[in-house]
Ligand SMILES: [Zn+2]
């Protein structure tokens with residue numbers, strides 16, 4: 001049984017995620033996202049897909065990257 005690093009819940013089916021050499025334990029994916037997913041530098045939403053990187057900043061979509069001056073990035077939906 002593991003204890004969730006985000007909410008502290010002890011849960012039989014907890015799972016581990018290793019990021020940058022640090023091991024985390026979570027009871028659900030929502031807790032994992034809350035703790036580990038990067039935030040969009042423009043709108044602050046959690047990025048759980050690929051995201052868009054511009055320089056050192058991560059954005060959730062081309063629209064947000066555009067607002068930061070990354071004019072070469074276009075959403076392809
Ligand atoms: Zn949790």
Ligand SMILES: [Zn+2]
Nearest residue numbers: 040043060064
């Ligand atoms: Zn965004």
